[in-house]
Amino acid sequence: MAKKKAMRNVQSDGRDVEFSQELADQDDLEAQARSQAADARQKKNMKNE
Numbered sequence: 001m002a003k004k005k006a007m008r009n010v011q012s013d014g015r016d017v018e019f020s021q022e023l024a025d026q027d028d029l030e031a032q033a034r035s036q037a038a039d040a041r042q043k044k045n046m047k048n049e
Helices: 001-010 025-048
Strands: none
Touching: none
16 A cells, blocks of 8 residues: 555656667767757756746
């Protein structure tokens, strides 16, 4: 019962992504870097509001 209650408190970031660093090519790595930069900008913007 405690496990079910704990699972209700878990929040998702809304992403359903499967990624393998081992199989990533240069385009994947660049996209990942852009995504991380965008996430950082969004967090900064939310913090400043």
